[in-house]
Amino acid sequence: NILLFFIINMKSTVIACSNIAFVKYWGKLDKSKNIAMNSSISMTLDENLSTKTTVEFSKEFKEDILILNNEKYSDNKLLRVSNFLDIIRQKAKVDLFAKVISINSFPTGTGIASSASGFSALAAASTKALGLTLTNEELADYARLGSGSASRSIFGGFVLWDSEHCHQIKDEKHWDKLRDIIVIVSSVEKKISSRAGMKKTVDTSTKYKQRLTKVGKTIEVVQNAIIKKDFETLAINIMKDSDNMHECMFDTEPSLVYLNDTSNKIKEVVNKLNKNKIIAAYSFDAGPNAHIITRQENVELITRELLKIFGVQVVVSKPGQGIKYSDDHLF
Numbered sequence: 001n002i003l004l005f006f007i008i009n010m011k012s013t014v015i016a017c018s019n020i021a022f023v024k025y026w027g028k029l030d031k032s033k034n035i036a037m038n039s040s041i042s043m044t045l046d047e048n049l050s051t052k053t054t055v056e057f058s059k060e061f062k063e064d065i066l067i068l069n070n071e072k073y074s075d076n077k078l079l080r081v082s083n084f085l086d087i088i089r090q091k092a093k094v095d096l097f098a099k100v101i102s103i104n105s106f107p108t109g110t111g112i113a114s115s116a117s118g119f120s121a122l123a124a125a126s127t128k129a130l131g132l133t134l135t136n137e138e139l140a141d142y143a144r145l146g147s148g149s150a151s152r153s154i155f156g157g158f159v160l161w162d163s164e165h166c167h168q169i170k171d172e173k174h175w176d177k178l179r180d181i182i183v184i185v186s187s188v189e190k191k192i193s194s195r196a197g198m199k200k201t202v203d204t205s206t207k208y209k210q211r212l213t214k215v216g217k218t219i220e221v222v223q224n225a226i227i228k229k230d231f232e233t234l235a236i237n238i239m240k241d242s243d244n245m246h247e248c249m250f251d252t253e254p255s256l257v258y259l260n261d262t263s264n265k266i267k268e269v270v271n272k273l274n275k276n277k278i279i280a281a282y283s284f285d286a287g288p289n290a291h292i293i294t295r296q297e298n299v300e301l302i303t304r305e306l307l308k309i310f311g312v313q314v315v316v317s318k319p320g321q322g323i324k325y326s327d328d329h330l331f
């Protein structure tokens with residue numbers, strides 16, 4: 001019985017990697033469709049920063065179940081996942097609950113963004129489990145509904161999110177000597193989520209209005225720097241855009257401060273290393289952890305300097321692939 005076979009196999013597993021935005025997404029034009037105020041560009045990272053997710057739909061389940069890093073959730077996290085699964089269920093015309101088990105390759109509680117890898121893995125695994133065949137572009141549109149930055153993680157390498165749809169600029173082999181040294185700042189402070197924070201910025205910051213008039217040019221410059229592998233131009237613009245986003249955060253009412261003293265020390269170290277020649281770029285998301293973009297040949301030197309800062313840990317990542325399907329299910 002083919003139908004029965006289909007029903008008992010509504011399970012799929014996907015590995016998706018995180019990404020670091022070189023030009024940041026901060027603010028929504030349309031909250032319900034998760035359309036961004038501006039385009040963003042990112043580099044997908046490798047499996048050092050990934051999420052593996054198994055999704056199964058079954059009539060055995062009486063409600064959606066979410067287990068993240070061996071912990072069962074029944075709070076807002078589950079609600080966000082269930083709301084997302086509702087969209088996929090509606091699309092597939094299926095009315096079954098799901099069990100979702102997910103593990104991150106990076107330590108939890110470090111504040112490393114997991115919504116990007118998390119929702120891209122969930123989008124790919126849930127649609128596959130329900131037998132939907134989608135292009136990566138269509139998949140990115142679904143992932144976006146879970147989390148904006150997740151749409152970029154569907155693709156490998158260098159990705160443009162044009163505020164609505166995602167496109168790969170170049171794959172992971174194009175600039176395989178590029179590295180991201182992720183500096184985990186151990187004293188993680190409680191922070192306002194990106195979602196809540198960006199809404200406040202859009203509503204209250206005047207600097208943000210200026211940002212929106214300039215970011216289109218930055219997108220063009222960064223895209224060309226990636227295509228030409230022009231490290232210096234890339235590095236200057238990565239730092240400028242990260243600083244600009246954090247200035248807008250600070251200009252928000254009430255002020256949003258995501259960086260701490262250690263983050264600022266990291267910036268100082270990078271500025272010192274760049275004194276004679278630009279060899280590294282810092283980039284910060286909505287938290288104190290730093291991403292240091294550099295070329296492979298400088299990883300050792302930079303890591304040595306960064307580790308002199310008290311209490312930090314580093315993880316080195318390179319351009320990674322887009323989503324990968326696996327037969328090695330988590331349950």
Ligand code: DP6
Nearest residue numbers: 021024025147148149194195285286
């Ligand atoms: C600072 O994608 O987490 O990391 O769409 O509300 O889920 P939602 O927000 P999210 O925001 C990421 C913001 C950022 C910049 C970036 O990754 O572009």
